[in-house]
Amino acid sequence: MSAIDIIDRRQELAVDCLIIGAGAAGLVAALSAIEQGESVLVLERDAVPQGSTALSAGLIPAAGTRWQAALGIDDSPARFAADILHKAHDEPDPALVQLVTTTIGPTLEWLADRHQLPFSLVDNFSYPGHSRYRMHGLPSRAGRELIDRLRTAAEAAGIDILCAAHATTLLVDPTQRIIGVRFVRPDGTTDEIGCGRLILACSGYGGNPALVARHIPDMASATYFGHVGNQGDALVWGEQLGAATRDLGGHQGHGSVAHPAGILISWATITEGGFQVNARGERFSNEASGYSEQAANVLAQPDGVAWTIFDARIAGIAAQFEDFRNALAHGAVLEADNVASLAAAMRVPADVLTATCDEVREAKAQQRVDRFGRSFAGVPQLAPSYRAVKVTGALFHTQGGLVIDDRARVVRRDGGVIDNLFAAGGAACGVSGADASGYLSGNGLLTAVALGRVAGLSR
Numbered sequence: 001m002s003a004i005d006i007i008d009r010r011q012e013l014a015v016d017c018l019i020i021g022a023g024a025a026g027l028v029a030a031l032s033a034i035e036q037g038e039s040v041l042v043l044e045r046d047a048v049p050q051g052s053t054a055l056s057a058g059l060i061p062a063a064g065t066r067w068q069a070a071l072g073i074d075d076s077p078a079r080f081a082a083d084i085l086h087k088a089h090d091e092p093d094p095a096l097v098q099l100v101t102t103t104i105g106p107t108l109e110w111l112a113d114r115h116q117l118p119f120s121l122v123d124n125f126s127y128p129g130h131s132r133y134r135m136h137g138l139p140s141r142a143g144r145e146l147i148d149r150l151r152t153a154a155e156a157a158g159i160d161i162l163c164a165a166h167a168t169t170l171l172v173d174p175t176q177r178i179i180g181v182r183f184v185r186p187d188g189t190t191d192e193i194g195c196g197r198l199i200l201a202c203s204g205y206g207g208n209p210a211l212v213a214r215h216i217p218d219m220a221s222a223t224y225f226g227h228v229g230n231q232g233d234a235l236v237w238g239e240q241l242g243a244a245t246r247d248l249g250g251h252q253g254h255g256s257v258a259h260p261a262g263i264l265i266s267w268a269t270i271t272e273g274g275f276q277v278n279a280r281g282e283r284f285s286n287e288a289s290g291y292s293e294q295a296a297n298v299l300a301q302p303d304g305v306a307w308t309i310f311d312a313r314i315a316g317i318a319a320q321f322e323d324f325r326n327a328l329a330h331g332a333v334l335e336a337d338n339v340a341s342l343a344a345a346m347r348v349p350a351d352v353l354t355a356t357c358d359e360v361r362e363a364k365a366q367q368r369v370d371r372f373g374r375s376f377a378g379v380p381q382l383a384p385s386y387r388a389v390k391v392t393g394a395l396f397h398t399q400g401g402l403v404i405d406d407r408a409r410v411v412r413r414d415g416g417v418i419d420n421l422f423a424a425g426g427a428a429c430g431v432s433g434a435d436a437s438g439y440l441s442g443n444g445l446l447t448a449v450a451l452g453r454v455a456g457l458s459r
Contacts, residue, residue: 008173016040016195016197022161058445061445063101073132083130087437087438087439120138129290180192180194200421200423238402241412255292272313273381289437293435327389396444397426401427407422409421
């Protein structure tokens with residue numbers, strides 16, 4: 001499992017570009033590499049491509065795009081980069097931030113023009129930390145549609161995707177150059193494929209409890225809401241090869257996963273004026289600081305749960321997302337005409353919840369910063385009928401990983417590069433800094449798509 005094997009022979013079958021992982025990073029890399037005339041093969045451990053991308057909302061932040069221009073939104077990669085660095089306390093590598101923010105806009109337009117992905121801009125609510133509307137998504141606003149459309153594009157381009165093929169071993173020659181991969185099939189048989197270069201697009205280590213406990217101890221007991229295949233293979237391989245790593249405690253959490261349904265609840269429920277209370281009906285934090293860091297705040301409450309409180313107007317905004325519609329169908333969203341009835345449905349003290357709602361209402365009316373540091377200036381009041389969803393905090397994916405250069409090549413601890421080994425998406429160190437508080441909405445798919453493009457073109 002995640003081994004390195006030094007061999008002095010070549011494989012019978014080889015491709016120019018071999019990619020491990022058929023998520024957004026791997027498929028964008030494959031589409032890019034085949035345009036350069038390379039022979040391409042993607043190895044995917046699942047029966048069908050899905051990965052972390054399929055579990056996401058499928059929204060990709062980009063600045064200076066034609067979709068923004070059409071709506072008169074003045075934005076630029078430089079402004080986007082500034083937002084990323086501000087959210088992450090200036091911890092990320094500025095060169096990497098510049099690389100992804102300048103790459104992502106043209107990449108989305110290339111995917112739209114060359115591969116018919118019908119992106120549009122989310123322009124009816126803002127995500128924490130973004131100074132402009134810059135979330136781009138497909139019609140369903142669901143990651144499943146994104147991965148399905150990328151897979152369809154790959155198939156149309158003639159890219160081979162070998163599913164149910166779990167890569168376990170990197171094959172290197174005596175000079176430490178990557179020459180191939182050994183993989184195992186569901187029946188236990190193994191096979192090998194050679195390559196001129198290898199792109200690691202197999203995400204991070206969120207599905208590996210031992211690595212999570214080592215690098216993110218605060219989330220060791222959290223619900224894992226990512227893909228089970230994110231076992232840290234790229235990290236383990238890289239470390240065995242002497243690769244540099246960075247920000248291994250960086251991660252994306254989420255403080256609003258419906259419990260026990262396990263359905264993501266859009267953070268628009270907060271940014272548009274909602275708030276969270278615990279089982280006692282009390283607020284406990286500044287929810288608007290970001291959904292990633294809010295995961296730990298929710299988990300610190302009694303039984304590790306909270307309630308997200310909002311109203312019918314906000315529910316209408318959230319309903320553009322398939323996940324929220326699924327939560328409605330599941331019965332996870334409670335409704336009531338007044339606060340007392342809502343408290344009864346939630347089984348929290350009505351007097352406490354009423355006092356909490358009154359405090360929020362007063363802060364909004366005065367347009368002031370409250371005792372938790374949340375600014376309610378310009379935030380709409382809630383109005384009947386009201387909504388509530390019981391939620392928990394979850395770990396979605398890790399953001400630290402292998403250090404890469406401006407071609408997405410893996411960098412060694414001594415400062416050199418492994419010239420035919422590349423990393424993209426969660427396999428590479430991202431732009432979120434050292435902990436959850438540095439995660440800016442969309443950073444995961446940003447680095448998946450942008451770095452997939454860079455790696456695919458960097459033959």
